[in-house]
Amino acid sequence: MGDDILHDKAKQKAFRFLLVRSRSTKELRSKLMEKGFEKGVVNDVIDSLLELKYLDDGAFAESWARNLAVNRLWGNRKIEMSLREKGIGRELIETAIARVRNEISEKEAIQKLVEKKCGKSIASETESEFISPKEKRRLIQNLMSRSFPLELIFDVLSSLEEGEYFDDRG
Numbered sequence: 001m002g003d004d005i006l007h008d009k010a011k012q013k014a015f016r017f018l019l020v021r022s023r024s025t026k027e028l029r030s031k032l033m034e035k036g037f038e039k040g041v042v043n044d045v046i047d048s049l050l051e052l053k054y055l056d057d058g059a060f061a062e063s064w065a066r067n068l069a070v071n072r073l074w075g076n077r078k079i080e081m082s083l084r085e086k087g088i089g090r091e092l093i094e095t096a097i098a099r100v101r102n103e104i105s106e107k108e109a110i111q112k113l114v115e116k117k118c119g120k121s122i123a124s125e126t127e128s129e130f131i132s133p134k135e136k137r138r139l140i141q142n143l144m145s146r147s148f149p150l151e152l153i154f155d156v157l158s159s160l161e162e163g164e165y166f167d168d169r170g
Helices: 003-021 025-034 039-051 057-071 076-083 090-101 105-120 131-147 149-160
Strands: none
Touching: 003 025, 003 149, 057 076, 057 090, 057 149, 076 090, 105 131, 105 149, 131 149
16 A cells, blocks of 8 residues: 555656656656666656657657757767766667757858848848958857867858958958
8 A cells, every 4th residue: 555655656756757757767767766766667657658648758859959959059979968867768869869960050140140140141132241250269169168070060150251351351
């Protein structure tokens, strides 16, 4: 009888955690263990939630990757690190990132960030307002902190330079 009560309490706590946001199996397991539930009870609850499809690491990985790629405009490596921290396996990570990159490529994400930081569209050919070398360095550092490949950063920035948005005068 006591085991059923503990199981129900753990399941209710798990549902509360999942109401806040979706979670990976590893995350939910850790949260329940932190709340003092025994390993056997936690495993039973996790198995039950997996069976009921309340937990799905593949769907979680894709949703999490989409949020980071589309909303936060992160590079693939940073998304991968975040998913690894959440206990997602390599194959699921690769699949999630590939699906998300069909929606927005890393190059498009870099372009959006540059437009946001520079306050102008890459495609626009308006009056030549220049970005100083100091601002350009900051922009590159910001893009690198989001784990975009350096080669891709320079590729996007060179297209900007051709549009004369950068001030190469010093």
